[in-house]
Amino acid sequence: MNRDAAKDLLTRMADDVLILAHRHSEWTGLGPLLEEDIAFSSVAQDKLGHAQALYAIMHEHLGAPEPDAMAFGRSEPEMRCCHFVELPNGEYDFSLIRHMLFDASEYVRWSALRESSFEPLAKLAHKIHGELKYHLYHAQTWVIQLGANGSEESKARLQSALNEAWPYALGLFEARNGDADLINEGVFPGEDFLRGQWELLVHGILTKAGLTMPDEFAAILGGRDGYHSEHLNPLLVEMTEVYRIDPSAQW
Amino acid sequence: MATIVSLDPRVTRMKIEQEPASAPEPKAELDQFPTFEVFHQERTGAHHVHVGSVHAPNADLALLVAKEQYGRRGQTVNLWVVNTRDVVTMSAEDSDIFVTTPEKNYRDVGAYMVRNKVEAYKKQQGEKQA
Numbered sequence: 001m002n003r004d005a006a007k008d009l010l011t012r013m014a015d016d017v018l019i020l021a022h023r024h025s026e027w028t029g030l031g032p033l034l035e036e037d038i039a040f041s042s043v044a045q046d047k048l049g050h051a052q053a054l055y056a057i058m059h060e061h062l063g064a065p066e067p068d069a070m071a072f073g074r075s076e077p078e079m080r081c082c083h084f085v086e087l088p089n090g091e092y093d094f095s096l097i098r099h100m101l102f103d104a105s106e107y108v109r110w111s112a113l114r115e116s117s118f119e120p121l122a123k124l125a126h127k128i129h130g131e132l133k134y135h136l137y138h139a140q141t142w143v144i145q146l147g148a149n150g151s152e153e154s155k156a157r158l159q160s161a162l163n164e165a166w167p168y169a170l171g172l173f174e175a176r177n178g179d180a181d182l183i184n185e186g187v188f189p190g191e192d193f194l195r196g197q198w199e200l201l202v203h204g205i206l207t208k209a210g211l212t213m214p215d216e217f218a219a220i221l222g223g224r225d226g227y228h229s230e231h232l233n234p235l236l237v238e239m240t241e242v243y244r245i246d247p248s249a250q251w
Numbered sequence: 252m253a254t255i256v257s258l259d260p261r262v263t264r265m266k267i268e269q270e271p272a273s274a275p276e277p278k279a280e281l282d283q284f285p286t287f288e289v290f291h292q293e294r295t296g297a298h299h300v301h302v303g304s305v306h307a308p309n310a311d312l313a314l315l316v317a318k319e320q321y322g323r324r325g326q327t328v329n330l331w332v333v334n335t336r337d338v339v340t341m342s343a344e345d346s347d348i349f350v351t352t353p354e355k356n357y358r359d360v361g362a363y364m365v366r367n368k369v370e371a372y373k374k375q376q377g378e379k380q381a
Contacts, residue, residue, distance in 0.1 A: 039319040141312065142312075
């Protein structure tokens, strides 16, 4: 197996969920309903767990540093997340649309990874499948409720959030040089394949929600090479504050 | 001194008209979602057990939030949600209808003489084997 390419794949997957988990957690205590506040925070916790599990695989099998050092010890240019997960939460319409688009992508990606030739990754894919199914169920239930069964306002807001999010969401599928090796080795099916599956899944959800899938836009890329939006750095400063004071702190 | 208009002191206090000229104004809609009762199933085949309720605008969302409130911890294989308005119940004042007089032990399972027959049969089988 091309270890560098595998490391690149796992880093960008883990960084995406780590940063989005942090964004989701910013809703804790501010959610629109008590029950929904708890649900959204619970999704954030699951996401954090997925990031940790990926960093642990990289540490154990691919020679990466400890999970905490990977999560909190890297500078902005060393992060490999896409711009989509860096964007501020905005209002609940944007957070919900991002949650749905991201979790549709996670569901497609991890479903395929159950067949991965990289055994630790395939095992993890089986383990977290139920959680990902729930995350997608949660996201699509709300989007369909507010799109097809809500008011004119809720539908219009979702559509506008969707149009704004779309080019960023396409950035989830930024292909990398080492991917060809990983595809040949059966580690993962490649970003183009995943994007095709994702578009089918998202199209089905949007149709049920009465929303229109945006026309093709150029994807917003760069995060996989360490070029980030202006929103990432303030997030990292906040997220890594305790670790920078004392990297060995236990809490 | 207030004029007593009814034997029910609440009516007198609230100055409710005995014969109102017009029908009362409809009450404003509640500013909260309705509640749904949640039933939790721990294992396949086990009974669904009532565990509490959630606020939600409809049944789909009630099921969604119930998953997080009641299915997050511990073993769960399924949930039911039922609109609280659809639960038909007896009045608490009527709990005495379940009280029965104690002399009718012929209606209790414990009073049946089956046990004696079963024990006699077991004894008989034991003797055969011996």
